[in-house]
Amino acid sequence: MSLITTLARLEAVESGRASPLATVRHRQLSEHPLVLVPLTTAGEAGAPLGALIGTDRQQPRLLTVAQPRDRELRFAFLAELADAVLPYLEAYGDDVELVERNATDAESGKRIKEEVELCADAPQLIVPGRAGIDFVRLLGRSMRFRRTVEQDPDAAYPAPPHVPLLGRWLTHYGERARVPGSSLLLAATDLLNRHWATGQSSLEDQHLGALLAWIDPAEGESGAQAALRAESYRDPRGQLVCPPAGPATDPAFDNRLLAPAVEAYDRVRQRWQAAQDGDEADSWMGELAIAEREIRRLLRTQMEPTWHSVWRAIDLARELPEGARVADRWTRDRWSFTAHRDRVRAGEPPQPRRDDAVTAARKLASRETAQAQLEAQEALDDPLVLAGRRLSGEAFIGEVTDVVMAWSESKRPAPRPLLTFHTDDRPHLGERTKVYRSLDGKPQSAEFVRYETDGVLVLRLTDRMGRAKDPAEGSVPEKGDRIAWTLFEHDQRGGPKLPDPEETPWTHGGPPGTDAESPDLITPEDLL
Amino acid sequence: MRGPAARPRPLDARALAALAANPGCKRRALLDGAGVDKGALAAALGSPMASGQSQFAFMRGNAFEARVKSDGGAELMRLLGVADPTGLQLPDLSAAGPDGRAARTALALREATTAKEWTLLDHPMLALEVAGSPAYLEPDAVVVHPDGQWTVVEIKSFPMIDASADAAKVGAAARQAAVYVLALEQVAARTEGAQVAQSVLLVCPKDFSNLPTASVVDVRKQLSVTRRQLSRLTRVEDIAATLPQGATFDLERSGDELMAAVDSVSAAYAPDCLAACEMAFHCRAAARTDGDISALGRSLRGELGGLTTGSAVLAAARGEAGDPRDPAVAALRRAAALRAGALEAAGCR
């Protein structure tokens, strides 16, 4: 934790309210995000219990599994989930713009320009917390190797149509969420924690209800009180007033409410299956519907508060103005979405179980780049983030006190003006350390020459002044200009915004070909 | 100390691992050592923590363990890499009381080691003395190899997907297993030809199935950490000796009395307590009342020099207290000035 963050937390403790960690919003928020609040069955990997999902906060779609150990019911749930997610994703696939980019001609090996499609916008998925992101990944993994009847007529337990496809998309979103600064799949807690500091620890900040309690407490209540209520208050039946944001449920809910309801459902179903004649079956069928409705009702009570909290988190983040470079990162997300769309359309097999070494190394490298880029962009967009970098000696702000023209010593002398600069910051400058400032949104560099006196230093401007002997108009700062210099580069990648290496579609010589992997081994009872 | 009516709660491996994770906490060491039911105590103090396990998870855990041990242990031996454990012995370990069971286990271990035969001990009982109190530990299984090696088997119901499991859960399992290894080593020290493996066998469901798969987890690191931390624990009698006269954790007593008794033993609260100790809500509230910055994170104290409370840090940052020549104070002032300036620049204040 940087000292500035620590101070922000302590201020929150003192005031009883969260304090700002950012002055602009550093994440993209779609106009129509798809919010997903999933629940899972305790102790079962990849056995969903229910979900609230949708783009309309007033009308979430409720999906439930009455008996999670029943494969048919789970498949029905996943089919419904596919039905809720895929049309939303696919709607973004056809609205495209054409973008020119550099490529290498496959035959001649020459550099050429080519036009490719880039989706104009990308679908955004928002879950309550990090556990929700993990669950998206887990669901993706559990579905993408399934086979439908169409794919394999002999499959022992064929999955409903679209389920494997949903698995591939969720896998893609889950992977993308590992890229720093990406906004395709967001956790509401991460979104809030990026922008506010609470008076509790980062561990407690993972509880969406407690986090919101600090950021948005009720009138007359301190954040700490409200957070405690969200964490621990129980009603007379021992149920949490603010149920956990999932996907795990509260054990007290499982044991006191859900388990009896599932047992009742099982009993009625046995009766129904054992019914002797049509009339009897019909009446048990009615009972079954009632038992199922009760389970749906119970699950809804556990998800609904979280559903509203996620939307509340979105509202709060939307109140912040968007950072200037957020759109740039979102463009990369759009590339990522477009590339996966292309892979699906090209009929590529699902993502492999494990990345080969090359892909894994590439992903790691590109995530490191993304991390450095995110840190640079956030600092440039937000004086409060920049303050942290100034504190650590990686940036400095001050005023130009003098400009002396000078030129390089070459046949065609180029302008290399010397700036005298006053700052109260304490940057870590050494001989010829490169520093950067933003000039019309592009980085201009200079190098450190010497200290004049304490707080006064000399910089030599080294680029972006045009080709002529005299610098282009407006390219050299003037006396009295206030400038923020950074010791870190602004655009870690440079050049045009290319898709990340792993996003290169196979039609463009993309990732190392992987043969279709075999589906998971399925046993007659895959649950215990 | 826990009151005459209450039966002592023996320490288990999970409690020991948690104890080892926070060896600076005398409160926990004393309560655990005296066998006080911390969950009930926290509830009596008005700060209950959620406890208990979902019956769905419980059922699955039991069913999975039964499956792993089915077929006379053959499946488990296969996971251990032994295709044909001819003559696998499954000694009966039942006996009266934990001491009896621990003695029975020790005997079985010795016999198996002498016999030089594959032996599977299902739920053996191990005794370990921790800071002067006995703890009884029950690993899922221990396998004795013909060459005298003993291997701890941990059966967990979280999945191993594509050969890797959740790192946090594996870490917790490894810390727990290290406690078993530690306890086994004491028995091994008295058994000729015996040696305890420093790796344990972690058995989990494979992918999304109920088929078991296993991986060998090296617990040497956890072992040395646990050993060191447990040796750092203050002996329970020594802590108890510092208690005021008449202090009691008898749950029959009034809340005020209990509160006074609990607060008379020093704690070392940090946010990780929330996941490890039933007293966490109580200790957190106390830490917050004191303005202790550790409540925000264990690492904070290191960053802030000698300052330990939030108000002291804020006062130093605002120039109301502290020596500006102290580097920690100077850094705080700079941080506060930069933060205020940036907020002002952005029009947030």
Ligand code: SF4
């Ligand atoms: S919660 Fe309290 S008693 Fe438990 S370990 Fe932490 S400080 Fe000690």
